[in-house]
Amino acid sequence: MMLSLTQRLILGCAALAGLTLWLALATRGAIAAAGHRTLAIALPAAAIVLAILTIVAVLAPLRTLASDAHKIAQGNLDHRSAWAGRDSAGVLAAEINRLAVRLRELRESDAGRRQMEFQLSDAVLQSIFEPIIVTDAKGHLLKVNQSAAELLGPSSTDRMALTNTPGGDKILSAIRDAVAMQKPIAAEGDSAVLPMRIGQHDRSYRLRATPMRDTEGRLLGAVTTLEDVTAVQNTDRFKTQFIAVASRKLRDPLLQLRRGLYAIGQGFAGDLSPLQTDLVTEASREAQILDDLMADLIEVAEIDTGKREMKLENLRPIALLQEVDDRYADQAAQKKVHIEIQAYADLSFIRADRRAVRSIFDNLLANAIRFTPPEGEILLAAEELKNFVQFTVRDAGRGIEADRLATIFDRFNASSESGTGMGLALVRRLVESLGGQIAVESRLGQGTTFRFTLPVATVEAVRHPVEVG
Structure with a gap:
């Protein structure tokens, strides 16, 4: 020892x-x-x-x-x-004394570096024009920049500020989703726009929540960015109103033009040569496309401005599929395309607007027939998924390029090979207005599949009087 x-x-x-x-x-x-x-x-x-x-x-x-x-x-x-x-x-x-001096120098230099890094990150955070909100994993405020402090007001120093701020529930929901799913959450659609007030001014923001981790990958919380879309909304609103007014003003002259072409094509102005007949037929077709475009524009404008009132009623899925099949049976037969329906007759009723559902199916099935080659097959299907009924429209066309799928539902889609470029944009707006979602899957050479959901009708309990005695 x-x-x-x-x-x-x-x-x-x-x-x-x-x-x-x-x-x-x-x-x-x-x-x-x-x-x-x-x-x-x-x-x-x-x-x-x-x-x-x-x-x-x-x-x-x-x-x-x-x-x-x-x-x-x-x-x-x-x-x-x-x-x-x-x-x-x-x-x-x-x-020992020399070691103490060296340790103090190291501590001071490390603390100084951390202080400088903190001041730099804080300066960067404060210099960002958009509101930035830093929270822990439970949604408690840790830090906000100047823009977010103005937005939240006096409560910006309160850890629980988001629970007491108008629109804070959507921010908390996005933060919880980002933390739970371990990925950035960017809210989409009009429902993602948060109306908030700064002073005497009303502003609109679109949020994005991103998980925040330390150098070892441990989850610390989330960073939420609020993008000011007030000016964009105002511009889009003005554009929508302009398009709606212009479309309505153009429909009357277009109607007169179509009537004139129809009269000429029917020979009311005299016999036509084969060349004249072809020219009138082509002009009539182009006039029809223009009329469809303006009809789509007017309907989208009505949805955006809130003038399109949805008359909700209980609709049976199998009946909707059979109706759209009947409407396009002749067109499909002319192209030798077969339409198959797959759906159980006892599927739950959906709660939707009949006119809107008809527009959705008309746009999707018209595209499917257009792109499906002769002897091809189109599938119309429906199945129940929890509180929704999912509808499927699958064609046997050549498919869509991967780089076009991200913009397939945009208005005036420049990559649209035919049609007005508004049909799929209208379809998405109608589906979302009815409380559903739509998605597309496609590969070159394997056709295209559109799937959209619509909510199931709620079953209301009916009480019947019972006679006693």
Whole structure:
């Protein structure tokens, strides 16, 4: 077993005292004989005292240096050892003092760097024009920039501010989704726009929540950005109103033009040559496309401005599929395209607007027939999924390129190969207005599949009177 320094010193001094005592006892007889009895007693005592003083003299600086090192280790980097000298203890004290100075420099430089990084990140956060809200995983406020503080008002210093702010419930919902799904959440559609008031001004914001993690990947919370879309909304509203008015003004001249072309095509103005017949037929077709475009524009404008009132009623899915099949049976037969229906007759009723559902199916099935080659097949299907009925329209066309799928529902889709470019935009607006969602799947050479959902009609309990007696 290895002995400590203190144990070694005590053992050494004890051995020295014992040796001195043994020598004293060995020479005691001679000293006593010489008449020096006091000296015989003093020598052992002096040896013991000398040993004790040696222990104290050696351990004192060590204890002092150990105490100094302990204080520095506890974090008191301003403490210095007062022991001086050129011996080993003095060298050790100087090294301890130098170590304390170096540790303090390192701590100050690390703290300064962290402070500088904090000030820089805070300056960047405050310089962003859009409101930025930093929260923990439960939605409690941690930090906001100046724009967000103006938006939230006096409650911006309250950790629970989002629970008391108009629109805060949508922000909290997006934060919880981002944290739960571990990915950014960007709200889409008009329902994602948050109306808020800053001073005397009403503003509209679209939010995006992103999970926030530390360097080791641990989840800390979320960063939410609010994009001011007030100007965009105002511009879009003006554009919608302009298109609606222009479309209505153009429909009357277009109607007269179509009537004139029809009369000429029927020979009311005299016989036509084959070339004239072809020109009138082509003009009539283009006029029909233009009329369809304006009809779509007017309907989209009515939805956007809130003038399109949905008359909700309970509709049976199988009946809707059979109706659209009947409307397009002749057109499909002319192209030798087969339409197949797959749906159970006892599917739950949906709650929807009949005219809107008809427009949805007309646009999707017309496109399906247009792109399906002769002898091809189109599938119309319906199935129940929890509180929704999912409808499917699948064609056997050449498919859609992957880079076009992201913009397939945009208005005036520039990549539309035919049609007005408004049909699918109208379909999406109608589906969303009825409380459903729509999606598209397609691969080149494998056709295209559109799926959309509509809510199931709620079953209301009906009480019948019961006669007693």
